[in-house]
Amino acid sequence: MPKPVAAIAPFLASCPAVLTLGVRAAIADYSPAERELLASARRIFFPTPRFAKIFEAAGKNVFPSGFTYGLRKSRLVQETFFQLCGIEQPGGIAPLPHPRTRIYFGRQKEAILSDFSFPFTVMGPSASDGPQVVADTARLSVEARKHNPLIAQEVCAVEDRFLLVFVNCRRVAAIGKEPGGSLTRFSDPAAAAAGAGLDDFSEHLSRLLRFFRIDDIGVDVFRGPDGTWRAGSMSSPPVRWQTPEGTFHRHRYIAGLIEKEEI
Numbered sequence: 001m002p003k004p005v006a007a008i009a010p011f012l013a014s015c016p017a018v019l020t021l022g023v024r025a026a027i028a029d030y031s032p033a034e035r036e037l038l039a040s041a042r043r044i045f046f047p048t049p050r051f052a053k054i055f056e057a058a059g060k061n062v063f064p065s066g067f068t069y070g071l072r073k074s075r076l077v078q079e080t081f082f083q084l085c086g087i088e089q090p091g092g093i094a095p096l097p098h099p100r101t102r103i104y105f106g107r108q109k110e111a112i113l114s115d116f117s118f119p120f121t122v123m124g125p126s127a128s129d130g131p132q133v134v135a136d137t138a139r140l141s142v143e144a145r146k147h148n149p150l151i152a153q154e155v156c157a158v159e160d161r162f163l164l165v166f167v168n169c170r171r172v173a174a175i176g177k178e179p180g181g182s183l184t185r186f187s188d189p190a191a192a193a194a195g196a197g198l199d200d201f202s203e204h205l206s207r208l209l210r211f212f213r214i215d216d217i218g219v220d221v222f223r224g225p226d227g228t229w230r231a232g233s234m235s236s237p238p239v240r241w242q243t244p245e246g247t248f249h250r251h252r253y254i255a256g257l258i259e260k261e262e263i
Contacts, residue, residue, distance in 0.1 A: 003040060004019055004041050005018050006020075006021060008044065010023075011254075012046065012255055018045060018255070027054075043062065043263075044063075049069040064215055065214065067213060067214060068213070071217065072127060072217065075124070075127050075151055075233070079101050079151055089208065089211055098230055100154040101151060101154070106148065106149075112140065112152050113137075116152050118134065122143045122152050122153075123153070127234075157224050159223045161221070162174045162221055165218050166209055166219065166237075169206055169214070197229060216237060216254075217234055217236075219234055220233045238250070
C-alpha cells in the first residue's frame, strides 16, 4: 500500500489525499495512532516551525523544509545564505547578485560608517524587523541600540521590482510591486514585459533553491539601471493572488501537486 500523506497545519484540510492532524503544543499531544501515522507518512506537509526540524532529524520528508521556515523568520539567516550564494555553488551554479550587506554584532557596529556612506538601510535580525533607511548618525545610533546584531545594506536604485513565488522550487508567479514595496496582487503581464532577463534570473534562483531545499518561498527581486537583477529579501509566500485567468490559490495548487503525486 502507498504510504499516507500527513499535514500538521490545516492549509490542506480540504485535500482528500492528505490526513490533516492540526497544530498542537507538543508531539505528546497526538494520539498513539496519530504518532504512528506521522512516523509512517511518506511526507509531512506544513509541519510548522515547531516540528519541522525534529521531523527532518528523524529522517522524514517535510514540506516546507526546516531551512525554508528558518529563512522566512530570520533576516540573519537570509543574509548568511545570500553571502554563501555570493560564490559559485557545486554544479556550476553561478553567484547570486545581492545588494552589498554586512552583519554587525556588539562593538562591531562602531565600524559601520567605515563600510557604508549615508544613506543606507539597516535591519534587525528578525524578518519582522522592517528595513529602515538611515541618513544621519542620530538615526543610526537609535537603530544600533535597538538591534543586535544590526544588518546594514546599501541602497540600490530600482527600475523594476517583483515578488517571485516558488513552490516545490519552481516559480509559480512573478507579482509586480509598487515603488513603495506593496504588491500589486497581479501576476504575469508585468513579468512578461520585464522580458527574458527576469526569466533567466528566476531559473538561476530555482537552481539555487533546489540545491538548498528551499521549497516554498517568496523572493523579492529587483532590476537596477544597469540591467542587473538582484535578490533582495525572502518571505512567506502569499496565499492567493490575481492572474489573467482568475485567482491563483497557492494551497490549492499544492493540493493538486499532491494528488498528481508530483510532490
